[in-house]
Amino acid sequence: MDTTVTRPPVSGLVYGTILNDHPSLERMGEALSQPPYGKPPQAPVLYIKPYNTHVGTGSTVRLPRGADRVDLGATLGVVIGAPAARLNEADALDAVAGYTVVLDLSLPSASVYRPPVREKCFDGACPMGSEVMARAAVPDPSALTVRTIVNGAEVALRRLSDLVRPVPRLLADVTEFMTLNPGDVLLAGVALDLPQAGPGDRVAVEIAGVGRLEITLEGDAR
């Protein structure tokens, strides 16, 4: 199979978030108060998708050796346009350049106790859309709907009205302790209950009013 990789239109790091949607917190339920977690998360639960994971739409993504399924974490990417430090919720969106479609690929894991580097940082694990939709064209990110499509069939539909911390609040809470720079991307939140796909599958993500990406998964034949 030809391996095609395109470059996405963002230059910085991608910071992901989990447990930022009500269905995921409900799914964890009592487990949030038991070992190893102890109590529900107080601050945003963040992780990093480094540069080797960033690919553009049209890419073919090779799964790691031994992996035959990946979680499809479709979500909205908030592209930073101005240095963002200690933002206030009220005007946090002023630091946003626009939005793009992101597919956070992850090896399935039941635990969220340790940082997911092996699971989420393999080459090509963060496909992104080819365009950044200007902030002004998206009046309310919480009103958006994210569709995941595998081989032409819709496998998940998510409304971003499910966010625990909507985008302005998330930006304020993250930039309280870390500066985001122009070109960085903050993901609005990736759910825990996700559809999966494997080698040979074509995976698309669509957010009406923002954009679309499509990639093909392949196995590691080595």
Add this chain to the structure above:
Amino acid sequence: MKRARVAFEGAIHHAGEADGKLRLADGRLLEETDVVWLPPVQPRTVFALGLNYADHAKELAFKAPETPLVFLKGPNTIVGHRARTRRPADVAFMHYECELAVVIGRTARDVPKERALEVVAGYTVANDYAVRDYLENYYRPNLRVKNRDGCTPLGPWLVDAADVPDPMDLTLRTLVNCRVTQEGHTRDMIFDVPTLIAYLSSFMTLSPGDVILTGTPEGLVDVRPGDEVVTEIEGIGRLVNTIAGT
């Protein structure tokens, strides 16, 4: 050879060392305190290791991990030699971590352990501060503990790999206000440098400018505004940082 990046008279310079002084590429000799020290490399992906010294894992009441406990850091957290790092006003426990930092020099994928040191450009010293009050058990150690602005001093020098015959034979020390508080040796790493490079490159491509912070030995104490924290590694460098209030 040792390489530094410094700001001096409105420009960024590459500098080397000569007779205990800084030597700019144009030949000017300067004192260490004449310049603003920048991180010796502008890191791309920064990896860090948790619990990678058996004594430290014990100190934190953990059994040693079976696979490397790796987390990532963003560029917001990296600062140079002689910087000030802010301690939040409302916290009870903020500690330093003296670590050998490995700078990758070549694109690397699926590197066998036996050849792993060939992809290393050089070594420097990192101080990977943690603010433990913010520790939560989700993706632990979480970014609010480990990825705060300015909380990872790096430097002063990048020392060429050729000048470090055995990175697993180096003594590390931390001094707080001139008193030794942490001492260890890189031979006590649970996963040594070649193993870490082989492990990471088994599932991701490493690139020039990637940095691996290899973990810290035991001996962590709380540091307060005004404290001078010196993390030093034999043959690599002596990295000075001062704790500031907010």
